[in-house]
Amino acid sequence: MACKFISNEDITLWLEALAKDHVVFVPVDDCGSVTFRPLAEGRKPVLDRVPVRSPKEAVFPQNETLLLYKYEKDLEDPEHSTVRIKETLPKERAVVFGTRPCGARGMTVFDRVFDNERIRDPYYATRRENTLFITLACNKVESTCFCHEVGSGPADTAGSDVLLTPVQGGYTAEAVTERGGQMLEASVFADGGNKCAEAEEVKKATREMLGEAHDYSDAPEKLLAVFDDDEFWEEQAAGCISCGACTYLCPTCYCFNITDEATGTTGKRLRTWDTCMSFQYTLEGSGHNPRSTKAKRLKNRVNHKFSYYPDTYEKNIACCGCGRCIKSCPASVDIRAIVKAAQARGAKKESK
Ligand code: SF4
Ligand code: SF4
Structure with missing residues (x-):
């Protein structure tokens, strides 16, 4: 260069x-x-x-308009209606x-x-x-x-x-x-x-x-080994208050929600940041929630960054080590410490 x-x-x-x-x-x-x-x-x-x-x-962006739409009904032919869409690239x-x-x-x-x-x-x-x-x-x-x-x-x-x-x-x-x-x-x-x-x-x-770097290369398999260890995840999530600061400040978190805002027959489709640390994130229309506890949500967040993403994208960890989530968490939940603890606990389970 x-x-x-x-x-x-x-x-x-x-x-x-x-x-x-x-x-x-x-x-x-x-x-x-x-x-x-x-x-x-x-x-x-x-x-x-x-x-x-x-x-x-x-x-x-935290909020962006994806498209504008207008619904039109043909009054001469009431069964005929049109939705005009304008993309807002x-x-x-x-x-x-x-x-x-x-x-x-x-x-x-x-x-x-x-x-x-x-x-x-x-x-x-x-x-x-x-x-x-x-x-x-x-x-x-x-x-x-x-x-x-x-x-x-x-x-x-x-x-x-x-x-x-x-x-x-x-x-x-x-x-x-x-x-x-x-x-x-x-x-x-x-x-x-x-x-x-x-x-x-x-x-x-x-x-x-x-200083020296800790080795996270076996994190995906060790996280898998503690996947069903509810006691471990409850301990790790004990202080979490589900505020979502960790995800909003994270340079690698990309979850979003899509909503439509309508005024009469016109409206817009919005994309807005979402957070997997929120109860509503996986709340289904039936009322069932597969991640109903903060322990389950934290488990998902940590696994996504250190296990699921590396498994999908050639071992690349979806964390850049910036420490923003650690600094800004009101409960000082430390993602490094959680993965290290999972590595140690997973290794112990495997040796039994
Ligand atoms: S910033 Fe801390 S308290 Fe807030 S959701 Fe993330 S881990 Fe939980
Ligand atoms: S340390 Fe990793 S998980 Fe935490 S905010 Fe930075 S990139 Fe995100």
Whole structure:
């Protein structure tokens, strides 16, 4: 990857130039927590704190209109009616600036589900195609970070178009994709020179801060071994209050609900984020609920990330190790600890 350099001052110029023909999402302080918002006057990007919210909403909005419809009845021929449908595919081009590698990697978990050989979700695929990710490598770590344990790392490029690394006076910039390379042709970039070696040192030092990586490779089989161990799952879920924060903040959670909103003979179809941690998520029309307890719901969430998804998608874990769910959970439910406990308990069961 060719390495270039951009100064702290020129970052602002670059963002302003990008904002001429893109919606540029930047991390900003919103009531004390860092979240992505479109660049606007007076909104200063916060680059020294990890965003609490993930960047997924730039590509997979919390609420989106999928289509508009109008029902028409022919009064001359009352048995004849028509429903006109207008698809509302997103058109705008966007840039997500300053996401961390874990957030960008989360998009690769979405890609396998929403845009594959069998299924192409046109809303997701169009936004993904029209959105560029400029990612900021980490130069410090938090106690909840475990990206290095799930196949990622503090300078991971998966899901990104450009990787920036903080160095003295600015950032080095490396193109990850062809589109990223085109972005780095802007005049604000200089040759990286000796800044590139400094960036490599930053990456190495940050990786070392994370220490040794726990091995989750046998998690799918061990989770299967404790699948029917109700006592284990009840213990793990004891503190959970089913608030759903873990799923809404997670860069890899992609569950959604579809609802229609009608006003007279017109209406719209909406897609809205959903959470598998909610009682209503699997509540059937009959009143039966296959995941009636929070223990069953937590079991599903953990298994989905560390067992079902890897089984379906070539051993890729559907967790990027960002730690958002751990930090934001009011009960401090720790997904790492649950999988490790399942690995230990599963191994014990297998040895009996
Ligand atoms: S954030 Fe914590 S308390 Fe809320 S649903 Fe998730 S695990 Fe349960
Ligand atoms: S499960 Fe938790 S640690 Fe893993 S990607 Fe989601 S929020 Fe991050």
